[in-house]
Each structure stands twice: as structure tokens, then as C-alpha cells.
Amino acid sequence: xxxxxxxxxxxxxxxxxxxxxxxxxxxxxxxxxxxxxxxxxxxxxxxxxxxxxxxxxxxxxxxxxxxxxxxxxxxxxxxxxxxxxxxxxxxxxxxxxxxxxxxxxxxxxxxxxxxxxxxxxxxxxxxxxxxxxxxxxxxxxxxxxxxxxxxxxxxxxxxxxxxxxxxxxxxxxxxxxxxxxxxxxxxxxxxxxxxxxxxxxxxxxxxxxxxxxxxxxxxxxxxxxxxxxxxxxxxxxxxxxxxxxxxxxxxxxxxxxxxxxxxxxxxxxxxxxxxxxxxxxxxxxxxxxxxxxxxxxxxxxxxxxxxxxxxxxxxxxxxxxxxxxxxxxxxxxxxxxxxxxxxxxxxxxxxxxxxxxxxxxxxxxxxxxxxxxxxxxxxxxxxxxxxxxxxxxxxxxxxxxxxxxxxxxxxxxxxxxxxxxxxxxxxxxxxxxxxxxxxxxxxxxxxxxxxxxxxxxxxxxxxxxxxxxxxxxxxxxxxxxxxxxxxxxxxxxxxxxxxxxxxx
Amino acid sequence: xxxxxxxxxxxxxxxxxxxxxxxxxxxxxxxxxxxxxxxxxxxxxxxxxxxxxxxxxxxxxxxxxxxxxxxxxxxxxxxxxxxxxxxxxxxxxxxxxxxxxxxxxxxxxxxxxxxxxxxxxxxxxxxxxxxxxxxxxxxxxxxxxxxxxxxxxxxxxxxxxxxxxxxxxxxxxxxxxxxxxxxxxxxxxxxxxxxxxxxxxxxxxxxxxxxxxxxxxxxxxxxxxxxxxxxxxxxxxxxxxxxxxx
Numbered sequence: 178x179x180x181x182x183x184x185x186x187x188x189x190x191x192x193x194x195x196x197x198x199x200x201x202x203x204x205x206x207x208x209x210x211x212x213x214x215x216x217x218x219x220x221x222x223x224x225x226x227x228x229x230x231x232x233x234x235x236x237x238x239x240x241x242x243x244x245x246x247x248x249x250x251x252x253x254x255x256x257x258x259x260x261x262x263x264x265x266x267x268x269x270x271x272x273x274x275x276x277x278x279x280x281x282x283x284x285x286x287x288x289x290x291x292x293x294x295x296x297x298x299x300x301x302x303x304x305x306x307x308x309x310x311x312x313x314x315x316x317x318x319x320x321x322x323x324x325x326x327x328x329x330x331x332x333x334x335x336x337x338x339x340x341x342x343x344x345x346x347x348x349x350x351x352x353x354x355x356x357x358x359x360x361x362x363x364x365x366x367x368x369x370x371x372x373x374x375x376x377x378x379x380x381x382x383x384x385x386x387x388x389x390x391x392x393x394x395x396x397x398x399x400x401x402x403x404x405x406x407x408x409x410x411x412x413x414x415x416x417x418x419x420x421x422x423x424x425x426x427x428x429x430x431x432x433x434x435x436x437x438x439x440x441x442x443x444x445x446x447x448x449x450x451x452x453x454x455x456x457x458x459x460x461x462x463x464x465x466x467x468x469x470x471x472x473x474x475x476x477x478x479x480x481x482x483x484x485x486x487x488x489x490x491x492x493x494x495x496x497x498x499x500x501x502x503x504x505x506x507x508x509x510x511x512x513x514x515x516x517x518x519x520x521x522x523x524x525x526x527x528x529x530x531x532x533x534x535x536x537x538x539x540x541x542x543x544x545x546x547x548x549x550x551x552x553x554x555x556x557x558x559x560x561x562x563x564x565x566x567x568x569x570x571x572x573x574x575x576x577x578x579x580x581x582x583x584x585x586x587x588x589x590x591x592x593x594x595x596x597x598x599x600x601x602x603x604x605x606x607x608x609x610x611x612x613x614x615x616x617x618x619x620x621x622x623x624x625x626x627x628x629x630x631x632x633x634x635x636x637x638x639x640x641x642x643x644x645x646x647x648x649x650x651x652x653x654x655x656x657x658x659x660x661x662x663x664x665x666x667x668x669x670x671x672x673x674x675x676x677x678x679x680x681x
Numbered sequence: 682x683x684x685x686x687x688x689x690x691x692x693x694x695x696x697x698x699x700x701x702x703x704x705x706x707x708x709x710x711x712x713x714x715x716x717x718x719x720x721x722x723x724x725x726x727x728x729x730x731x732x733x734x735x736x737x738x739x740x741x742x743x744x745x746x747x748x749x750x751x752x753x754x755x756x757x758x759x760x761x762x763x764x765x766x767x768x769x770x771x772x773x774x775x776x777x778x779x780x781x782x783x784x785x786x787x788x789x790x791x792x793x794x795x796x797x798x799x800x801x802x803x804x805x806x807x808x809x810x811x812x813x814x815x816x817x818x819x820x821x822x823x824x825x826x827x828x829x830x831x832x833x834x835x836x837x838x839x840x841x842x843x844x845x846x847x848x849x850x851x852x853x854x855x856x857x858x859x860x861x862x863x864x865x866x867x868x869x870x871x872x873x874x875x876x877x878x879x880x881x882x883x884x885x886x887x888x889x890x891x892x893x894x895x896x897x898x899x900x901x902x903x904x905x906x907x908x909x910x911x912x913x914x915x916x917x918x919x920x921x922x923x924x925x926x927x
Contacts, residue, residue, distance in 0.1 A: 596797040598821075598888045598916045607921060611698020611886055614741070614791055615822050 178310055180229040181262075182206035183253040187528035187554070188235045189630045194292045195233050195267060195299070202303045204310070206231060213551045216444040217424030218380060220253060221405040224260035225319035228310050232257070234280070235289055236269040238646065240524045246272045248422055251279060260403035263314050265306040267299065320377065326354040327374045330384035331392050336411060339434050340384045343409070346438060350446075352380070365394035375399050380445065382438070385410040385425075407441050409434065419551070470540040471558075473586070476671030479577060480678050482543040482562045485570040489546040490563070493521050494570035506595035508616060511573055515592055515619065516651045518567045519626050522560075523648055527627040529634055530554040557588045557634065560623035564590035565675050577673040578609065578620060582666050587635050589658045591620035599674065606662075606669040613662060620658035625649030636661035686873075687925050688780025689833045690720055692750045694921040699824060699884035705831045705875050709882050711735060711794055713820045717919070717927035722820070722885065731812055733803045741791035743827065745855065751781030751834075755852070771866055772843045772851040776834035785857040786883065788827025797821065801912040808890055817889060818919065824884040830856040830863065831883060832874040839870025891917040 180199070184192050199206055207227060209219070224230065232254050237245045246269070257264050258281070270286035285302045288294050326347050330340035337358065344354040357371045364371075375381050375395065381404055383396045399406045408425045415427035418437060426441060428434045471479055484490060497517040504510045527549060532541055546563050549555040555563065561577050568575035574593040579586060593599065597617035600608055612618035624634040628647040633639060637649055637657035649657060661667070686703065693701040702709050703721045712728035712735045728735055753775040774783060794800055800821065807813040832841060845851050846862030854861060859877040868874075875881070891914070 596913050598797065598913060598918055600918050600920065601891070602920050605695070605921070607695040607698045608918070609698065610696065611694075614698055615793060615886065616739075 178203060178229075178307070179205045179207055179227050180231045180310075181223055181227040181253075181257070182208040183230065183232040183250055183257075184208065185233070185235050185237075185247055185250060187628060187630050188233075188289075191233060191235055191287070191289065191292055195231075198296070198299055198303055199231065202300075202307045204229070204231075204303070204307055210447065212444060213419075213548065214440055214444045215249065215420040215422070215424070216441050217256070217420075218405040218407050218441065219445045219447070220256055221260070221403050222380075222445065224256055224262050224403055227262065229306065230254075230257035230262045230264040232264065232266045234266065234268040234272060236272045238526070240526075244269075244271045244275060246276065252422055254280075256403060259401065263306070263309055265302060267302075321379050322377050323379055324352045325378045326352045326380045326382065327371075327378040328354055328356045328382045328384065329371070329375070329392055329395050330356060330358050331386040331390050332358055332360045333386065335431070336384050336386060339409070339411070339428075339431060340382075342431070342434060343382050343384065343438055346435065346442065347380075347382075350442070354382075359391040359395060362391055362394070365391040371395060372398060375404055376402065379405065381406045383408050387412050405445070407438065407445070409438060469543055469545065471543050472540050473579070473670075476579065476673060477678055479543075479558075479562065479671070479673060480675065482545070483565045483569065483575070483577070483675055484545060484562075485566045487546045487566065489550050490566045491570050494518065494567050497521055497567075498571055508594045508596065511592060511594055512619065514571050514573055515568065515621070518564065518571060519621065519651045519654065522563070522567075522626040525550070525627075526553075527560075528554045529560075529624045529627050529629045530556065532556045532558075555627065557624050560627065561588040561590040564623050564626075565673075568592050569675055575675045576618065576620075577671070577675065578662075579670040579672075580661070580667045581670045582668070586670065587661065587667075588623070589620045589661065590623040591618060591658070593618055593674065599677070604669075604672055606667070609669060609672065610662060613659060619655065620662060621651065621654040622649060622657040622661070623654075625651075625654030625657065636664065685720060685835055686780040686782070686833050687720070688750060688778060689782045690780070690924055691921065692748065692780075692782070693784065693884065694924075696748050697746070697824070697884055699822070699886045700921070700924050702823075702881075702883050702885055704873060705829070705833075705881060705883050706878065709820060709823060709885050711738065711792060711820055711823060714817050715820075716816055716818060717924050720924060720927060722818070722887070725814075725817070728803075728819070731807055733800075733807065735794055736799060737795040739793050739795040743788040743790045745857075746784065746786045746789045747855065749783040751778040752776050752783050752832075754783065770845065770850060773840060774832065774843065775838075775840045776836075776870070776872075777838065779834060779837045781839075782831070782833040783856070784829070784831050784883070785855050786826040786829035786831075786881075787855060787857045789824050789829075789884075790827075791822060792825050793822035797913055797916075801916050804890060805912060805915055813890065815890065818887040819889070820885050820887050822886045823882045826857075826879075826881045826883055828857045828859055828877050828879045829881045829883055830875060830877050831881075832872060835871040835873060839868070839872050841868040841872055841874060842866040843876075886918070888916045888918055891915050 196206055234246050234250050237247060239245050266281055266284040267287050268280055268284045269289050273284060273286045328340045328343055330336045340356045344356055347354040355374060359365050381399050383392060383406060385392050410425050410427050412427040413429050415429050418427055420426045426437050428437050469482060471482055501513055501517055543562055544555055544559040549559055549563055565575035565577050576591045576593055578589045594617050609618060622635055622637060625648060629642055633642055641649055641653050690701050709722060713724050714726040715722050715724040755772050804813060844864050844866040846864055847860060849861055857877055863876045
């Protein structure tokens with residue numbers, strides 16, 4: 178008995194709790210590996226391949242401190258309802274109170290910090306759900322011809338050629354595609370061959386015009402039946418090429434079409450993971466290998482991963498500087514800038530995760546700023562590089578400090594005060610401790626600006642994370658870094674004075 | 682020659698990032714100018730004598746410090762800070778290497794020259810006038826101890842037995858606390874010991890003019906208008922190895 182597990186990657190403790198209950202009930206959960214691609218076609222496919230649908234909807238705290246929830250999880254719930262997949266939905270009690278009409282009447286509440294408080298009710302609901310699946314209430318079987326694909330396109334030459342290109346890609350992957358072009362309203366409504374072709378295809382691809390057209394009528398039919406569909410919309414004025422919540426992916430020119438389609442198609446073909454414990458959930462929440470490689474034994478090359486010119490970085494640094502009264506360089510001024518940048522990133526509600534997996538043991542992958550933003554997560558070193566770039570973009574003197582113990586490594590972000598006197602040779606741990614004591618070097622726990630869902634990351638306490646709602650305020654992030662650097666067991670691995678290294 | 686108590690210097694620098702004043706009771710003040718010799722700061726002048734004002738002083742928050750290395754305290758081998766002491770009327774401390782030490786202090790407070798930009802400006806002007814020697818170091822920050830007990834072995838094997846003259850047993854309060862009335866009951870081997878002495882300056886940090894300035898080195902920097910802090914980059918900090926090998 179398998180069920181699709183729709184959940185928020187960042188809420189590992191909540192996910193682990195519910196996963197344990199489902200395991201105990203004999204229901205195996207399948208989850209989608211986190212990637213930067215939102216692929217509706219893959220979700221539509223799996224709605225029919227799973228016996229049931231399990232949704233865990235935690236709360237989100239928006240920048241204005243209001244309670245909300247992930248639009249993506251609710252989108253998945255909508256797909257399950259459309260596919261008539263038997264579902265069980267657990268919703269954060271605050272979310273359920275505020276948005277009652279957005280969820281099925283059978284939704285079960287839970288308290289985010291201690292879901293086990295209502296464990297008896299949760300077990301009862303899961304038992305009923307299991308019984309329903311056992312009594313034959315599983316998803317209706319979708320009958321289709323494996324590797325058959327239907328491509329529906331508009332009539333303009335641009336869309337015609339685009340459809341041919343998609344068909345060629347599918348043929349190369351051993352699919353059997355058929356292209357259908359819709360030229361009138363009657364044809365869109367009444368072409369039963371086209372409709373049946375959609376229904377018995379494994380995959381449909383819609384090559385849509387910029388404005389709504391007859392092709393969209395067929396898309397709405399496929400959508401209503403939860404037919405796995407890729408939605409490619411031509412839009413010469415598209416501002417973003419990322420998949421939208423609706424599943425639509427925009428393309429501006431024929432050269433962009435193939436990479437856009439391939440990105441979705443590759444994701445559609447990938448299989449679901451089978452998480453059971455906390456480690457599995459961390460892995461599912463860790464996007465697969467992306468980012469750029471860095472050899473941790475070669476500290477200075479980390480400079481290449483500090484990207485002040487990245488527009489994500491410069492936009493935020495400019496925004497902070499615009500909102501900060503400029504004054505002569507001083508310790509106070511630098512602290513104001515650093516605090517503002519820290520608080521700016523904190524508002525993004527990113528979360529702390531592991532590094533992307535890599536088969537190469539001597540390198541680590543560092544996520545660039547845009548990828549951190551797209552995936553909403555990063556490691557300590559990803560975030561330290563992000564803060565270094567932000568500080569550099571704000572004309573401060575960022576530093577990157579990497580430490581290691583016998584079995585772990587950690588990175589701290591920071592900056593040198595404008596009146597800092599530095600060293601001719603590479604500093605040692607004692608030199609850094611002295612600089613921190615003199616206030617010339619300010620270090621802070623970069624992961625304090627993001628949510629840590631599995632307790633603590635470094636020298637902060639559980640209480641500090643709890644107090645900060647899984648994050649740390651700026652002062653606490655500085656205190657935690659100071660505690661960390663005073664630990665006797667740590668060894669300084671690399672210290673990078675970014676501006677000085679660049680000049681070298 | 683080099684420092685006779687390398688381990689003490691190395692460990693205190695590693696723990697706090699400042700140089701240890703040797704001997705611990707040697708007078709050293711903010712604005713002192715000097716050179717390093719045999720692990721000591723030898724004063725040769727001061728900012729005041731060169732007609733340079735110290736300006737405002739910045740003070741940190743007082744804190745207690747406790748460090749030790751290569752010392753067996755009352756039967757416990759101590760290699761790290763904060764080892765709890767057993768409560769007893771007498772306390773024997775054995776040192777297993779040259780430079781092995783026990784450092785306990787109350788009310789340690791960082792004190793430093795606040796306006797380093799102005800300081801850098803003044804030092805460089807003094808250098809340009811030929812008043813500043815290229816090997817000079819300037820003490821710009823130090824730690825002031827309300828009370829400190831510092832015992833350092835100058836031999837590879839030594840021992841000291843401490844006795845409290847008050848009714849309080851040793852181990853119940855820090856060794857630096859004058860309320861203990863700490864005295865030396867006996868000792869063998871060459872040791873330097875300071876018992877609950879007040880107003881010590883046991884740690885200091887110093888800067889010097891960077892070589893690139895002394896030898897007329899030039900650097901290329903972006904044009905962003907006059908930047909006062911560029912003067913601060915004309916100063917540098919000596920590494921602890923320089924103290925050890927002085």
C-alpha cells in the first residue's frame with residue numbers, strides 16, 4: 178500500500194512524526210526529491226500510480242508575521258482531488274482556523290511544535306484511511322498506452338515548428354508522439370479523436386500561444402482529468418522562464434524551447450524517493466547535485482564562489498544601502514549594514530540543509546545565490562559565501578572563516594571593522610580570537626538567518642533557536658559565533674579576507 | 682635568544698589572541714612603544730614622549746579567565762581552561778614542561794585606544810618625520826586584571842604547593858581571589874609566581890608600521906574619494922612567532 182507524501186521539505190520533525198504513524202499503519206510513503214523544477218506532469222502521473230494521497234500542511238510565517246501556507250502543497254492537494262485519489266490531509270491548526278474553506282471538511286488539525294499532542298486522533302484518522310484503501314477505495318486506474326505522447330499545438334508556423342521539435346525530442350527518448358493542431362472552437366470541443374488521444378497517452382505536451390486560444394480548450398480537458406501534461410507557452414515578453422504554479426513554462430524563442438522542455442521531461446521521468454526516517458527526509462529535502470564544485474583543501478579558490486555581481490546579491494545590497502543613512506566608515510556603520518543584510522536574508526525564510534550529494538569525495542558543491550533563492554535553502558558554506566558577497570557588494574570588508582574538528586567542519590560569516598589592523602601572514606586561531614576580543618573582527622552564525630528544522634547547527638542553543646522561531650536574531654548569531662570560536666577543540670582551516678585576497 | 686616560556690606565550694596567544702606580558706608583573710601601558718626581546722616587550726618610548734595624544738580609551742566588559750597547560754593541579758592533569766580544583770587546605774601543582782602554567786584572573790577587562798584611524802595617521806606622520814623606528818611596536822590594547830594569580834614554570838619539571846591563609850578551602854573560589862590569602866607553602870624548581878596580585882596588565886597586543894610603507898611600496902585601489910581607513914592598512918600586527926623567537 179503506497180501513498181504519495183505531499184509535504185513541506187523544511188519541516189523535517191513534523192514529517193518524521195507523521196511518517197512514523199503511516200509506517201506503523203503499513204502505508205509506505207513516496208515523496209518527490211526536491212529540485213528547482215516544479216513539474217506538474219510528474220505529479221499528475223503519480224496521482225494515478227499511488228494508492229492514496231497524504232498531505233501534511235504546516236504553517237508558514239510570512240515577512241509581515243502573518244500565518245499562511247505553501248501554495249505548492251495546496252496545488253498538489255488540488256491535483257489529488259481532481260484525480261479522485263483517496264486522500265488524508267493534516268493541516269496546522271492555525272492555518273486550518275484561518276483558511277477553513279481551502280481544505281476538505283475531513284482535514285485533521287495538528288499543533289506544529291508538538292504534533293504528538295493529538296496523536297490518538299491522528300492514528301484514528303490514519304486507521305480509517307488505511308481501511309478505506311484496503312476496502313478498494315484506491316485511486317481509479319488510469320488506462321494509457323506507455324510511451325504514447327500527444328502534442329497539441331496552435332496553428333502559427335512558430336508553434337508548428339516548436340511542436341515538431343518537441344516530437345523529435347520525444348522520439349529520441351523512444352516515445353511515440355502524435356502532433357495535433359487545433360484551428361477552431363468546434364474542433365477543440367468536438368474532436369473526439371484528439372480527446373481520446375489525450376486520454377490514452379502517457380504524456381501530453383501543449384504548445385500554447387501567448388494569448389488564450391483553442392488549444393487551451395483541450396488543455397482544460399486534460400487538466401480536468403489530471404492527464405500528465407507539460408504546458409509550454411510562447412511569450413516573447415516573459416520575465417521568468419521558471420515553471421509557474423499553474424505548471425506553465427514560458428519560452429521566448431525557439432532556442433529556449435528545447436532546454437525548457439528537456440528540464441521538465443527529465444524531471445517527469447525521475448522516480449519518487451521512499452523516505453522513512455529523519456535522515457531520509459533530510460535527503461529528500463536536499464536538492465540533487467547542483468552548484469559549483471569547490472575543493473575544501475584549497476581555501477582561496479572559494480573566492481570564485483563569492484559573487485557580488487550576481488543580481489540577486491546586488492539588488493539586495495543596494496536595497497539595504499538605500500535604506501541606510503550613509504555615514505563615515507566606523508564600527509557602528511559596518512554593524513548597521515551587516516545587521517540590515519542579515520535581517521534582509523532572514524525575511525526570505527530560507528532553511529538550512531545539507532550539501533548536494535556528489536560522487537566526488539574531495540569536492541563540495543557550493544550553491545550560488547540564485548540557486549539558494551530558487552531552492553530556498555543552503556548549507557553553512559553556501560550562506561557564508563552569500564553573506565560575503567552581500568557585504569562586498571555593500572562595500573564592507575567580508576571574511577570567510579572555516580573551522581574543523583576531528584569529525585566535522587563549519588563556516589562562519591563576518592567582516593573586518595574599518596579600523597581593523599590585520600596581519601602580514603595568514604592568521605591563526607589565536608589571532609582571530611584576539612581580533613574578535615578587540616572588536617576588529619565580527620563573526621556571526623550565517624545559518625542563524627535561515628530556519629534550522631533539526632535543532633541546532635553549531636554553537637547556538639536549542640532555546641535560542643526556539644526563541645527565534647528556528648532562526649536567530651543578529652545579536653544572538655554574533656554571540657553564537659563567538660562561543661563557537663572559543664571552543665577549544667576547533668582548528669582554523671581557512672581564513673579568507675575577501676578584499677585582500679582579490680587584490681592578490 | 683628566544684622566549685624562556687614558549688608554551689605559556691603560545692597557549693595564552695592561542696586562547697586570547699594577545700601576547701602574554703613577561704614577566705607578568707612588568708609594567709606595560711597603552712601607548713608604550715618598544716621592541717620584542719627574549720619573549721619580553723622592552724619599552725623604549727611612548728606616544729606621549731613623541732608628542733602623540735592617546736585620545737579616547739575604549740573599555741570592554743570585565744570577565745574572569747582561567748587557563749592552564751602542562752600542569753597537574755592537585756592530582757588532576759590540566760591541559761585546558763577551567764579545570765575545577767579540589768577543595769583542600771593545601772594545593773600542589775606540578776609542572777611537566779618548561780612554560781607549563783596556571784593563569785587565573787578576575788575582572789579581566791580589555792582596554793584599547795579607541796580612535797585607531799587617528800592613531801595610524803599620527804604614527805605615519807611620525808615615521809615620515811624620521812621620529813619612528815621601523816622595528817618599533819606600539820601597544821594599542823591590553824587586558825587589565827582586577828586580580829590575577831599566574832604561575833609559570835621555567836624548568837621542565839617543577840612543583841609548587843599553595844596554602845590559603847583564610848578559612849576558605851582552596852578550590853572553593855578562584856585562585857586569583859585575594860580573599861583566599863594565598864601563599865606559597867613550598868616549591869622546587871624555577872618558577873615565576875604571582876599570587877592574587879591586583880591591577881596587573883598580563884596581556885597586550887601591539888601593531889607596527891607595515892613593511893610596504895617602510896619600503897615605499899605602493900598599492901592600487903579603486904578611486905572612491907579619500908578614504909581615511911586606508912591609513913589603517915599601513916599598520917600590521919606581529920605574529921606570535923616573532924615574540925617566541927625574539
